[in-house]
Amino acid sequence: MQITLDRMSRIVVPKAIRDRFALKPGDDMEITVEPDGIRLRPASPASSLAEESGILVCSSEVPPSAWDIGAFLEEQRKNRSTEIGGL
Numbered sequence: 291m292q293i294t295l296d297r298m299s300r301i302v303v304p305k306a307i308r309d310r311f312a313l314k315p316g317d318d319m320e321i322t323v324e325p326d327g328i329r330l331r332p333a334s335p336a337s338s339l340a341e342e343s344g345i346l347v348c349s350s351e352v353p354p355s356a357w358d359i360g361a362f363l364e365e366q367r368k369n370r371s372t373e374i375g376g377l
Contacts, residue, residue, distance in 0.1 A: 291304065291307075303330075311332055313332060317332060318332070318333035319331065319333060320333045341366065346362070
């Protein structure tokens with residue numbers, strides 16, 4: 291895939307790639323200079339799971355092998371504790 295820098299030297303990540311890696315506006319990216327080029331990747335992997343109407347659904351094209359249900363549930367528990375107890 292080839293992309294072009296805009297007039298302010300920015301790049302736009304194509305939608306297919308944003309969807310595959312569940313990238314959203316405001317997500318941090320890590321850029322690494324390597325001997326043969328530049329590597330751009332998410333600073334921290336986003337959860338591909340989201341809760342909709344009490345059901346876990348995949349919110350991207352990330353393959354099932356990359357899903358981390360345990361981390362998602364832990365995040366939900368933490369958020370719930372904060373909402374209920376202010377912890």
